[in-house]
Each structure stands twice: as structure tokens, then as C-alpha cells.
């Protein structure tokens with residue numbers, strides 16, 4: 001089925017179903033309609049139907065149902081063949097066919113990120129963690145500036161932090177924005193408390209000189225707000241108690257330093273490993289970055305960090321704002337605040353959690369410190385997840401001078417060392433929204449670098465899928481040489497693992513040992529000697545003929561590859 005006739009049939013079916021009081025399954029018809037429109041490249045109509053399908057599936061199945069999630073992904077990626085396999089297969093022109101009514105939003109489509117942040121802010125406040133609570137309320141009010149409740153909460157939090165002037169001005173903003181009398185009463189009361197403390201401080205400064213004047217101001221100012229508090233339904237006894245209470249003087253130093261540290265991301269975390277190896281500070285043109293605090297050698301551990309959370313691979317295909325909100329919901333308010341201070345290149349275009357996650361996810365981990373390391377296509381360090389300790393590691397790939405920026409590659413293996421600059425830039429700009437200017441991409445080097453990386457690309461494209469024998473070994477040698485020439489010092493170990501396997505297949509045990517040793521040494525340097533991949537390389541080196549480690553050992557005719565080695569310099 002396809003085209004105009006089918007779409008008209010779908011419209012008629014939905015109208016008849018609705019007229020007949022049957023309110024299920026319209027979403028399924030709309031999925032077909034969206035697919036038809038995608039096939040004819042009518043993206044506007046496709047979006048119209050995909051939205052209808054999504055809203056109906058959410059209403060009928062729940063927004064966390066795989067079919068609703070799938071509909072959302074289809075809505076977000078109409079041209080992607082993963083979601084619409086038939087996209088653009090037919091001729092255009094279907095936009096006039098739509099259904100004659102609209103579907104209202106369901107309550108479950110509220111912003112899950114805001115709900116979580118608000119809950120965590122309240123939690124921090126209730127645990128007397130006012131600095132974090134204030135930061136989270138401030139974050140919320142920046143996203144939703146017309147919501148007076150956040151200002152009301154900020155006013156109270158400033159009061160707890162003894163920041164009277166801020167408490168007063170937040171209460172004033174709450175008064176401007178809050179509609180309900182009960183909220184207004186709270187705002188008056190808080191402003192009154194703040195002013196009293198503020199005036200006490202002023203009175204303490206010059207109170208001896210003009211005590212009567214200060215008392216008059218105090219009485220007048222407090223009275224006005226207290227009057228409003230009472231007339232807005234505030235408790236009279238509370239107002240009286242407030243009016244008669246005298247509080248200690250204002251302490252301007254309280255908590256300010258801690259807040260500044262949190263905001264500038266300068267706090268070091270408990271398990272951030274070798275603190276002396278690097279520091280996070282602003283770069284010239286790419287936000288924050290990590291810089292070596294001492295000279296580092298290839299193989300040195302720079303950082304080990306427990307992820308804030310991980311998304312397992314099965315989950316990663318179904319990430320939605322709601323599933324991410326559930327992850328963020330498990331964090332402490334302080335960790336949530338730290339996450340919210342991470343870079344978000346998506347700004348308000350997408351849900352705040354999705355923006356932060358997409359900008360900062362490394363592999364499957366979201367991390368606070370690793371997230372500050374910038375990208376290079378010729379990195380001097382790499383990140384790797386160490387499953388046994390459940391920590392993400394950053395390890396030096398080259399020697400790094402004190403003061404030099406430490407960079408890692410956001411792209412993996414052949415996506416970086418076997419792709420020319422333009423292809424890398426495409427991914428980096430669409431996913432991370434920056435134009436890379438690393439040594440492999442800058443104007444002075446990119447042509448030379450492109451020549452090498454294109455050659456690697458070609459070598460691998462021209463090899464048969466079932467790789468084996470001399471040709472493959474020569475391809476591996478050439479690739480490692482080109483990578484090295486191009487200043488790319490990761491992943492050679494992985495290629496050497498393949499080389500060892502080829503040699504084992506042909507029963508060339510001497511060559512097998514040569515490559516297995518190279519693989520082991522490189523995996524140790526890049527991943528650590530306790531990494532499962534390094535341990536596996538060691539076992540392979542120790543047991544080259546064992547099929548557990550080389551399943552293809554001696555499976556093909558015996559051959560010698562002793563003449564194929566890497567140059568001595570490597």
C-alpha cells in the first residue's frame with residue numbers, strides 16, 4: 001500500500017473509528033501514514049503523522065513503552081532509514097491529506113527534567129545543603145523565568161545562607177510573578193525577614209550615631225511587609241513573633257566561597273585519582289580543558305573516575321528524555337548540580353538532560369572530570385573503561401610536557417585514524433558542534449594528514465572481509481607506520497592482535513609471538529596492565545597454540561611471515 005489513496009483510506013478509517021466511539025489504534029494507522037509520506041519525501045506530512053502516532057501511542061501505551069519510544073525516534077529522525085527504511089524511495093507530493101481534528105497533549109508529556117531538578121533542589125534544601133539547593137533553583141528559574149515559585153524558594157534559601165539582600169530581591173521577584181495569595185504571603189514574610197536582618201546590619205554600622213532614625217526605618221519597612229503578609233492570609237502570631245525578633249548581624253562570608261568553587265567546576269572529587277597529574281582550567285577558545293601539571297610519559301595514568309552513571313548498550317538505542325530523567329533522578333542533589341554545570345552545546349534546543357548527556361557521554365559513561373577533556377584527532381591521551389573497578393581511565397598515549405593540554409579522541413579507532421578531516425569534522429560538528437583545529441586538522445597539516453588517513457581508509461576498504469595471509473599482514477604494517485607518521489599513537493595493539501591471529505592460523509609461531517608481544521605491550525601502555533584486554537593479550541602471548549586464545553590456530557596451510565615486521569624505530 002502507498003500514496004494518496006492509502007492516506008485517504010487512513011484518514012477515513014480514523015474519522016469513522018472516532019465517530020463510532022472507538023479511541024484505540026489510530027496511532028498504528030498514523031505510523032503507516034508517516035511511512036508512506038517518508039517514502040515520498042514529504043517531510044512535513046511525515047512529521048504531522050509521526051507526531052499524531054507518537055501522541056496516540058503515549059496516550060494509549062505510556063511514554064516509556066518501546067512502541068512510543070520508537071515513534072518518538074521516528075518523529076525525531078524522519079529521514080533516517082533505520083526508522084523509515086523506505087524513506088525517499090518514491091516520488092513527492094502528499095501534503096494535502098491530513099485528518100480533520102487535532103490531539104491534545106497528554107499530562108504525561110510534562111518536562112521530566114524539570115521535575116527531577118525541582119525534586120533534587122527540595123531534597124538538598126531539606127538536608128540543609130543550601131548552596132546546592134540555591135544553585136538548582138537558580139538553574140530552574142533560568143529555564144522557566146516566569147515561575148515565581150523558584151524565586152520564592154531562592155528567597156528562603158538565601159535567608160538560610162544569611163544573604164539578606166539577595167533574599168529580599170528574590171522575594172520581590174516572587175511578588176511580581178506569583179499569582180496565588182498564599183505564595184504572595186510567603187514572599188512578603190520572607191522579604192520582611194530579609195529586610196530586618198539587612199537593617200540590623202546597617203544599624204550595627206552606624207546605629208550608635210542615628211539609632212532613632214534606623215529604628216524608624218526598620219519599624220516602617222517591616223510593618224509594611226508584615227501587614228501585607230497578614231492581609232494575604234499569613235498567621236498573625238508569626239507576624240508578631242517576627243516583628244519582635246532580633247537577629248544577629250549579617251555574615252557576608254558565609255558559603256560564598258564554596259558556591260564559587262562549585263560553579264567554576266574547580267572542586268576535585270573524592271576519587272579523581274592522581275590529582276597532581278592535571279588541572280581543569282579555561283582554554284583560549286574551547287571552554288574548559290585539562291592541562292598537565294607535571295611531565296607525563298606514555299602509559300602514565302592521568303585520571304580514574306567512577307561514572308556518575310552508565311547506560312548499558314541495550315538501553316542506548318532507546319534513550320528518551322524520560323529514561324534519562326530516571327537516571328538523573330538517582331543522583332544526589334550535589335551530583336545533579338555538578339552535572340548541570342557541565343557543558344551543553346545543545347542549549348535549549350533539546351531537553352536539558354539530553355543536551356548534557358549528548359555533549360558529555362564517553363562510551364556509555366557520564367562523568368564529571370573526564371567530561372572536561374577536549375578532543376583531538378591526534379590525541380596525546382585516551383579514555384577507556386575498566387570493567388573490574390567500574391572506573392573510566394585516562395592514560396597518556398605520548399609524552400606530555402608540563403602545561404600542555406591533555407586531549408582525547410571522541411571518535412574511535414578507524415572513525416578517526418582512517419577518515420580524512422572533512423569526514424571527521426562532519427561527525428564532530430553534528431554531534432558536538434565544534435570545528436576541530438587540532439594538529440591533524442589545522443591548515444598547516446591537514447593535507448599531509450589526509451593523505452595518510454585516506455591511504456589507511458583505502459587499504460581497509462580494498463581488503464576482503466575474511467582477512468588473512470600476507471596481504472593483510474602488509475596492510476597492518478603499513479597502517480601502523482602511517483598512524484605513527486601522523487602522530488596517532490593509539491590502537492596499534494588492536495591491529496597487532498589481528499596480525500598474531502593470522503600468524504597463528506598459518507602456524508608461524510615465531511611471528512605470532514612477535515605480534516602478540518607488540519599487542520600486549522601496547523595494550524598495557526594504553527589500557528593498564530590490569531585491563532581485561534591486556535590480560536587477554538598476555539594469555540595469548542603465553543599460549544599461542546591454544547585454541548581458547550587463537551580459535552583459528554593451525555586451521556590454514558602452514559606459511560612463514562618472518563620477513564614481515566614493523567620498522568625497528570616503532
Ligand SMILES: C[S@@+](CC[C@H](N)C(=O)[O-])C[C@H]1O[C@@H](n2cnc3c(N)ncnc32)[C@H](O)[C@@H]1O
Nearest residue numbers: 286287288343345360371372373374375432434
Ligand atoms: C565533553 S565537552 C569538553 C569540555 C568542555 N570544553 C567544557 O568546557 O566543559 C565537549 C565540548 O567541548 C568543546 N570541545 C571539545 N574539543 C574541542 C575542540 N577540539 N575544538 C573546539 N571545541 C572543543 C565542544 O564544545 C564540545 O562539544
